Amino acid sequence: MTNPTNMTNPTNPTTSGATLSLHPDRLLPADPGTRAVARSLYEHVADLPIISPHGHVPPAWLAQDTPFRDPASLLITPDHYVTRIMHASGVDLADLGVGQGDLSEEASRRAFRLLCEHWPAYRGTPMRLWLEQQLVEIFGVDVVPSPETADQVYDAVADWIGRESSRPRALMEQFDIDFLATTDDPCDDLEHHRHLAEDGSFTRTVVPTFRPDKYLEPAAAGWVDDVDRLAEVSGSDTGTYAGWVAAMENRRTFFKERGAVSTDHSHRDLGTEPLEDAEAERLYARARAGQISAEDGARLRRHMVAEMVRMATEDGLTMTFHPAVFRNHHPGTFARYGADVGADIPVSVEATRALQPALARYGTHPNLTLVLFTMDETIFSRELAPLAGFYPSVRIGVPWWFIDAPESIKRFRAAVTEYSGFTRTSGFIDDTRAFLSIPARHDMARRLDCGFLAELVTQHRLSEEEAHETAAYLVSTQPREVFGL
Amino acid sequence: MTNPTNMTNPTNPTTSGATLSLHPDRLLPADPGTRAVARSLYEHVADLPIISPHGHVPPAWLAQDTPFRDPASLLITPDHYVTRIMHASGVDLADLGVGQGDLSEEASRRAFRLLCEHWPAYRGTPMRLWLEQQLVEIFGVDVVPSPETADQVYDAVADWIGRESSRPRALMEQFDIDFLATTDDPCDDLEHHRHLAEDGSFTRTVVPTFRPDKYLEPAAAGWVDDVDRLAEVSGSDTGTYAGWVAAMENRRTFFKERGAVSTDHSHRDLGTEPLEDAEAERLYARARAGQISAEDGARLRRHMVAEMVRMATEDGLTMTFHPAVFRNHHPGTFARYGADVGADIPVSVEATRALQPALARYGTHPNLTLVLFTMDETIFSRELAPLAGFYPSVRIGVPWWFIDAPESIKRFRAAVTEYSGFTRTSGFIDDTRAFLSIPARHDMARRLDCGFLAELVTQHRLSEEEAHETAAYLVSTQPREVFGL
Amino acid sequence: MTNPTNMTNPTNPTTSGATLSLHPDRLLPADPGTRAVARSLYEHVADLPIISPHGHVPPAWLAQDTPFRDPASLLITPDHYVTRIMHASGVDLADLGVGQGDLSEEASRRAFRLLCEHWPAYRGTPMRLWLEQQLVEIFGVDVVPSPETADQVYDAVADWIGRESSRPRALMEQFDIDFLATTDDPCDDLEHHRHLAEDGSFTRTVVPTFRPDKYLEPAAAGWVDDVDRLAEVSGSDTGTYAGWVAAMENRRTFFKERGAVSTDHSHRDLGTEPLEDAEAERLYARARAGQISAEDGARLRRHMVAEMVRMATEDGLTMTFHPAVFRNHHPGTFARYGADVGADIPVSVEATRALQPALARYGTHPNLTLVLFTMDETIFSRELAPLAGFYPSVRIGVPWWFIDAPESIKRFRAAVTEYSGFTRTSGFIDDTRAFLSIPARHDMARRLDCGFLAELVTQHRLSEEEAHETAAYLVSTQPREVFGL
DSSP states (O other): OOOGGGGSOTTSOSSTTOBOOOOTTTTSOSSHHHHHHHHHHHHHHTTSOEEEOSOOOOHHHHHHTOOOOOHHHHHTTTOHHHHHHHHHTTOOGGGGTTTOOSOOHHHHHHHHHHHHHTGGGGTTSHHHHHHHHIIIIITOOOBOOSTTTHHHHHHHHHHHHTSGGGSHHHHHHHTTEEEEEOOBOTTOOOHHHHHHHHOTTOOSEEEOOBOOGGGGOTTSTTHHHHHHHHHHHHOSOTTSHHHHHHHHHHHHHHHHHTTOOEEEEOOSSOOOOOOOHHHHHHHHHHHHTTOOOHHHHHHHHHHHHHHHHHHHHHHOOEEEEOOOEETTOOHHHHHHHOSSSSOOEEOOOOOTTTTHHHHHHHTTOTTOOEEEOOSOTHHIIIIIHHHHTTOTTEEEOOOOGGGOSHHHHHHHHHHHHHHHOSTTBOOOOOOOSOGGGHHHHHHHHHHHHHHHHHHHHHTTSSOHHHHHHHHHIIIIIHHHHHTTO | OOOGGGGSOTTSOSSTTOBOOOOTTTTSOSSHHHHHHHHHHHHHHTTSOEEEOSOOOOHHHHHHTOOOOOHHHHHTTTOHHHHHHHHHTTOOGGGGTTTOOSOOHHHHHHHHHHHHHTGGGGTTSHHHHHHHHIIIIITOOOBOOSTTTHHHHHHHHHHHHTSGGGSHHHHHHHTTEEEEEOOBOTTOOOHHHHHHHHOTTOOSEEEOOBOOGGGGOTTSTTHHHHHHHHHHHHOSOTTSHHHHHHHHHHHHHHHHHTTOOEEEEOOSSOOOOOOOHHHHHHHHHHHHTTOOOHHHHHHHHHHHHHHHHHHHHHHOOEEEEOOOEETTOOHHHHHHHOSSSSOOEEOOOOOTTTSHHHHHHHTTOTTOOEEEOOSOTHHIIIIIHHHHTTOTTEEEOOOOGGGOSHHHHHHHHHHHHHHHTTTTBOOOOOOOSOGGGHHHHHHHHHHHHHHHHHHHHHTTSSOHHHHHHHHHIIIIIHHHHHTTO | OOOGGGGSOTTSOSSTTOBOOOOTTTTSOSSHHHHHHHHHHHHHHTTSOEEEOSOOOOHHHHHHTOOOOOHHHHHTTTOHHHHHHHHHTTOOGGGGTTTOOSOOHHHHHHHHHHHHHTGGGGTTSHHHHHHHHIIIIITOOOBOOSTTTHHHHHHHHHHHHTSGGGSHHHHHHHTTEEEEEOOBOTTOOOHHHHHHHHOTTOOSEEEOOBOOGGGGOTTSTTHHHHHHHHHHHHOSOTTSHHHHHHHHHHHHHHHHHTTOOEEEEOOSSOOOOOOOHHHHHHHHHHHHTTOOOHHHHHHHHHHHHHHHHHHHHHHOOEEEEOOOEETTOOHHHHHHHOSSSSOOEEOOOOOTTTTHHHHHHHTTOTTOOEEEOOSOTHHIIIIIHHHHTTOTTEEEOOOOGGGOSHHHHHHHHHHHHHHHOSTTBOOOOOOOSOGGGHHHHHHHHHHHHHHHHHHHHHTTSSOHHHHHHHHHIIIIIHHHHHTTO
């Protein structure tokens, strides 16, 4: 077990009493000449509106303008980026409120205290930077979190929560979020989105994203029930593969009517190998009978993904791929707490061969946009930049999840820019369920992109004017272009 | 589709009217102390003659001293590095002259205009730097390419093409290219090379390279015809595997007589697993009958590659390996335009196990040099540096194709130097068919190597005198040593 | 063959006569502001005692306080890091003393002369830096090694060897090595360790490490004899799998009694898939009969590794994994010189899937510590940081062997810190059999970690006080915590 207090000097604890502030040059390159350029670039993009085309904010929060409950369930409990570091240090997820329903003040305060005690364990991580920025800019905290300051910080957050101006809709304004996409089940009725779209008092755009993963995993437990439900909702009999296709098309149309601009896909691999029609029907029938093997399930799933690419050429919804994660790696944690609590671990991924069948058919289709995210950095220079540097349909997703972090973002730009330029990336996505962290995440991405551009300028590989244009392009134009806004 | 004009400010386009110039410190490290060292290192190697031991310049150009035709077919049409970025932006390759035969002035000008319009899409890429250097140093252009300046730039290039001093042989002198290797089919009669060797007025060295790939892919379409042709040219009956071996030895000898110093090999993997003689003959017979499976074709190919290693120990030709590319990834493009138009995409590669059979037999043979290139950067530190740091026959090829670029070259040196030093690399190869870009490509490599060495100096890991020696060694001594010049 | 003299200017050899000295700022970042911070951090940790929880120093040296023999067998012959670079340059290992038994003064001097002649081949490598530091700090040499200075350097080392103060125990004091673990066979009687523990005049701690690899490879030659010997030593009949388990438990207990704090494991993969009991017994019986296939041998080995994890939860010995090396890659070298002479080459490795069975069972066990080393850098950000950032039992081993080097260490910190912080790494291990290089290796690690921390400080991602705490934590607290000292 790690004891975080091992990292502090008990006779002279550095953190107690220290002032918390945000340095205006944080994350910018250290070399003074490069920093000056980076600062100038950043100043011009720092205040541009946020476009968030992929994330996990619950639409109900905005539709109902729900006040936040308490500091832990606002900042800790639902955010597996934050809880997993404490879990690795030996903290039980239950003590952070995970799986505990509504938290009492005592439970919330205890979880918050654990975060403050483990503050040194976050050194060097982006979570530390995102939390600091929230503490200072949103809650007005000016002390470093520590066992001594835990209650003071907690009280500041609790006080903030109680204000009228801390409601989700007010924050959309305060954060200047122009566009926000949520992530939704194809069977969802999207009533919250309808409500938001029809509410004239809400001037920001919030749209759903079509996330059909579970309907494309015919060997997974629950799939038969899921496609039964899909039949109910779509009115299309999903007893055959052809019916499944019709149901999917029906729901995509519905999502598009509700404002969706993209579909999101996360499977173990990027395979798109199609099957003969008869084989697809045969495997589909076996799956309906609950008798498909894992291997055949994967074959049918790859066929279904290829079908989704075909649909995208017709309805124009941008496809984002977030592949290659071993979900629920620790069964005991899954049994106690369910999914999405920090126990998902990436695996390697292959793109060149896997995507070839789909790209052979549709790669130059003018209506298609495929955004390929990865946590396997090896494919950035080896596969994704070469693919995106040839196929007009392919865009490279910016670093995501475990690599949405300063050094990873620098490696990403250095790896993909040389053979695909700046125009073939996706624009930043925050992919977060931590609503309050959205400004800090976008701010970090802007600082790092400006730092990268500044290095090109000081190495005389780009003019400063071009760097200014490119910085603004990455923040504003590119995500609009990629997601068809 | 990407619209490159999205990256420029339409009310104040930065590029129109801006002056194009080359900063003397471009690509050198930003830290002032390190830059001063790098500049000093670079100044001492900047003007050393170019040695180009692997590339794709057509020998006919030099043998016949053919004048270049027009700006597009000189700088755009045949250069897939350049065309693919525009293709990704939605430009049809035909509009760039690809597959169109000789271009009319109108067609050439249109292609050139497309390049200038898409200039912002090249930001951050090496193509941008190579083109800029050509525009300034060769054509004397001093305006930034843009829609407004396209015709002016085109005219400058066209004017230059018309001069007597712009012929290939004059450029060999102007560029100070001491040694240039072309890439040739084993059945080629190498008449251009004979002509050049016998022409007393031509004082530079141009030699062929033996590139036998297609004769080593027994499962590929056309293989039977190819080895039939090989029989004709070599006089050895290629109806048996033994005959194939004799034919290959015959052609290697011929190439060596014509000056060849190396053979070049590009297959999907690096396998060198040998077969029993009888099994090799059996598979060869199946291949001759057009009945070999893809899998057996790969097994026989790996045996043939091992045979090539054996031949290299006897005739001393350096072997270069350029593996792991998925050729013609987009069938529609292949059908319309053929191979080598930018639709090849890398895949991962493995060296430790794949090369073990050949290295077990020949790895310490004093006559053998194997140069291992990769676009899968993961093997630089994991496999190639350890192999080259033990086997006297193994050299690590410098970054190639999609990783022949500033950040990639820095990663390469950082990855391989620590466990194989500077003496185990290949020297720079440009691998280009864009003749005019050769000086810019070698210049970039020299700048980046000097930058890397300068960083070692300022971190007190190398003395400045050692860095000077090493910089010159990498440019001049190393390629001569590796290719036996 | 590489001729190292190609890198020196024969008319003005830089190295002859040049003064050898160590710059106090070596390896620190070049940017002056960052360097100042790094220097301050380094000054506070430079003199902290060395903790070396994994390495290959022979315990007999310390138990018997054996004087060293001669310069070559002290610095060259047993150190494959040093010999392999010369081997790659064409030097026969025999000429470096490998496999030659005790060296005559002539042979030792000749080997030493070869090292000095090949000094330029080490430019840019960590061996160069470690050797320089030894030459200056231990032997008082102040000339750069070269053909001209070889005898002078040799004589200085030989003179030093003759002194009483150059014995191993005196060096433990001089180097301030608080804790040193050796690597030992489970059948070893650990008499040297008993002797050291009982010797009141020896105040440093030297403990064994349980390294059972060969007993876990049932398909390997010699395994039957090895487990027979294990039966003799443990008193447990290893004729059955259950007996093998009991024998292993017996020897672990014995090692723990002799002070062991960890077990070390190096197999081709990280697999931990368990077998049914009956299947394990069945495969074990086949292995005892010498009839197990390579594939079944690997299956049984993965089961045995999982068994070791179970034992670790019971006895609390930390487990270190050093996987994925192709041992004895060159059979000719193995036949002449045996193992561990520099012909081992890494291969890729996978952790997420391979470790899942063991982590599913034991990953949150409070008694378990698994330290995962890798030379496949691709898994640092993709798999190891995510695993160690969730599982309290998982720690990320610092760079090892071919990546124990400056640029690799920087890449490591940049790759793993962002999603697992500083608390999830292992502390530095030197893993060396070159006793005299231990201070230089730890010093390099300290300098590089301080450089990394300094960069976080100058980018305002960490306060300078936090960086000071973290630097000391990495040197002292972390290895004590991970190895339970």
